[in-house]
Amino acid sequence: MKLNKSYFYTLRENVKDEDSISGNLLVRSGMIKKSSSGVYMYLPLGYKVLKKIENIVREEMNAAGAQEVLMPSLIPEEVYIASGRREGFGSSMFSLKDRFNKPFVLGPTHEELFAAAAAMHIRSYKDMPINLYQFQTKFRDEPRPRFGLIRVREFIMKDAYSFDTDVEGLNLSYQRMFDAYKNSFDRMKIDYKIVTADTGVMGGMLSEEFQAVTDIGEDILVLCDACGYASNLEVAACVSKDPMSNTSLETKELVFTPKAKTIEEVSGFFGLPVTQFVKTLIYLIDDIPVAVMVRGDHEVNETKVRKLLGGSSIELAPAAIVEDVTNAAVGFAGPIGLSIQIVADNEVVKLRNFIVGANQTDHHYKNVNLSDFNIKVIGDVRQIMEGDRCPNCTGHVHFKHGIEIGNTFKLGDKYSKAMNLEYLDSGNQLHPVVMGSYGIGPGRCLAALAEQNHDEFGIRWPMAVAPFEVAIVIINLKVEKQVDIGNLLYNRFIEAGIDTVLDDRDQRAGVKFNDMDLLGIPLRITVGKTVDQDLVELKVRGQNESKLISISEALEQVKSLMKEQLSK
Numbered sequence: 001m002k003l004n005k006s007y008f009y010t011l012r013e014n015v016k017d018e019d020s021i022s023g024n025l026l027v028r029s030g031m032i033k034k035s036s037s038g039v040y041m042y043l044p045l046g047y048k049v050l051k052k053i054e055n056i057v058r059e060e061m062n063a064a065g066a067q068e069v070l071m072p073s074l075i076p077e078e079v080y081i082a083s084g085r086r087e088g089f090g091s092s093m094f095s096l097k098d099r100f101n102k103p104f105v106l107g108p109t110h111e112e113l114f115a116a117a118a119a120m121h122i123r124s125y126k127d128m129p130i131n132l133y134q135f136q137t138k139f140r141d142e143p144r145p146r147f148g149l150i151r152v153r154e155f156i157m158k159d160a161y162s163f164d165t166d167v168e169g170l171n172l173s174y175q176r177m178f179d180a181y182k183n184s185f186d187r188m189k190i191d192y193k194i195v196t197a198d199t200g201v202m203g204g205m206l207s208e209e210f211q212a213v214t215d216i217g218e219d220i221l222v223l224c225d226a227c228g229y230a231s232n233l234e235v236a237a238c239v240s241k242d243p244m245s246n247t248s249l250e251t252k253e254l255v256f257t258p259k260a261k262t263i264e265e266v267s268g269f270f271g272l273p274v275t276q277f278v279k280t281l282i283y284l285i286d287d288i289p290v291a292v293m294v295r296g297d298h299e300v301n302e303t304k305v306r307k308l309l310g311g312s313s314i315e316l317a318p319a320a321i322v323e324d325v326t327n328a329a330v331g332f333a334g335p336i337g338l339s340i341q342i343v344a345d346n347e348v349v350k351l352r353n354f355i356v357g358a359n360q361t362d363h364h365y366k367n368v369n370l371s372d373f374n375i376k377v378i379g380d381v382r383q384i385m386e387g388d389r390c391p392n393c394t395g396h397v398h399f400k401h402g403i404e405i406g407n408t409f410k411l412g413d414k415y416s417k418a419m420n421l422e423y424l425d426s427g428n429q430l431h432p433v434v435m436g437s438y439g440i441g442p443g444r445c446l447a448a449l450a451e452q453n454h455d456e457f458g459i460r461w462p463m464a465v466a467p468f469e470v471a472i473v474i475i476n477l478k479v480e481k482q483v484d485i486g487n488l489l490y491n492r493f494i495e496a497g498i499d500t501v502l503d504d505r506d507q508r509a510g511v512k513f514n515d516m517d518l519l520g521i522p523l524r525i526t527v528g529k530t531v532d533q534d535l536v537e538l539k540v541r542g543q544n545e546s547k548l549i550s551i552s553e554a555l556e557q558v559k560s561l562m563k564e565q566l567s568k
């Protein structure tokens with residue numbers, strides 16, 4: 001591409017309404033532009049990067065034996081009602097009506113339609129395994145779109161679905177997809193971790209996530225360097241490590257605690273560590289109030305509570321309900337005298353003579369023991385903390401932020417049963433098909449790469465996904481020889497199949513260098529005064545030094561640097 005006659009712009013200043021480095025750099029370099037909250041335009045160079053990412057994934061999917069299709073975005077709502085998922089998606093699903101008042105939705109994910117497509121092909125066990133995938137626009141009405149392309153309301157997703165006769169078949173299909181994902185992310189040069197995750201609204205038997213490690217990701221990754229354990233925070237198990245207290249039991253005592261409301265204030269008031277305090281939080285699980293108790297220094301893990309009680313939704317109870325069940329202002333909830341179900345964390349039941357809210361405004365109980373109230377369920381309901389014991393070895397865990405760039409699900413027969421997707425075995429018996437589903441967000445990959453690869457000058461794209469592999473910058477357009485050599489090299493590179501941009505704009509050299517750095521082109525050839533000695537300058541993005549090379553050797557030098565960068 002020659003820049004002078006092409007669509008191209010950059011912005012000098014940081015963008016005010018972007019809250020991430022990647023969002024800011026991608027907007028400033030003219031690759032994307034926000035259209036509305038959580039909805040973006042991909043402009044020519046951003047779209048080029050997106051296509052390169054897609055092509056890597058497509059090659060790996062095809063190599064794994066999957067076949068590409070394209071499903072509609074506009075789907076009758078009844079499809080999701082039939083599978084039982086309409087409610088689960090709730091208001092995150094965009095819904096609309098056609099001119100005949102028939103309800104439709106914009107698809108957030110496509111298990112149902114793929115099951116319908118598979119049903120056309122599958123009659124008997126001989127028709128499997130098969131695997132279908134697509135690159136297609138998805139819609140999710142996120143409450144808080146943010147971080148540029150990371151949390152958006154409209155996005156392209158690569159989703160794939162495998163169909164097998166049994167779990168052994170699913171395991172093989174799953175492994176093929178898993179390997180294809182690893183290959184894809186390795187080729188893009190993303191720094192990622194694979195973690196186990198909650199199966200959430202998808203349901204099924206197993207869910208793993210591919211998480212790009214960055215500073216801003218919305219997911220918290222729990223990692224152990226000693227054994228390689230990696231998990232999403234929401235499912236990371238806590239190993240009980242503190243011993244049972246063996247101090248002698250005291251009798252509970254009601255204490256007036258004016259102005260002491262937070263854990264810190266209360267523990268300050270009593271002069272005791274926060275570990276001697278037990279928090280009681282009132283949740284609504286499937287709209288029923290439940291009290292959850294964790295030690296003062298711990299946080300409730302809502303996913304664990306929901307799973308432990310077998311609920312499908314969990315949220316903190318609103319103030320009015322808390323006041324109603326505790327007969328006190330918010331902040332004084334405790335287990336004593338509560339008439340709702342009480343769930344306690346494993347660490348709570350080891351304590352003796354602890355402090356709890358008294359269900360009376362401005363009051364707490366001290367010297368409380370388990371015999372003072374009725375616990376219904378005991379289990380692991382707290383969030384793991386940095387420095388806690390690894391669930392897998394004797395090491396300790398630490399946290400990183402992650403951006404979920406891919407996920408893989410062993411769905412089992414949940415959707416095939418709901419959608420009547422069945423096959424005949426060799427004895428002519430009907431069985432439900434066993435499914436897996438697999439997603440990659442190319443836009444998130446793009447954003448994660450920008451988050452992981454940038455410096456003060458702009459993005460530093462890995463060679464495999466860069467908008468161009470090489471930039472040729474002509475310093476002075478008034479010097480005919482510089483223009484000629486710039487064009488000669490450009491044609492030579494293009495013929496050799498190298499994705500090259502020629503900066504032939506009538507701009508100052510500094511402006512051109514800044515733009516190529518902001519855009520993150522891995523290699524730059526500068527055509528300036530040295531052409532009189534048959535030399536041009538070669539610079540690798542991210543390195544301070546450039547070197548002079550002969551014009552005749554430029555192609556070979558660029559090829560060898562490209563090879564080096566693509567392989568490392």
Ligand SMILES: [Zn+2]
Binds near residue numbers: 228393
């Ligand atoms: Zn470990």
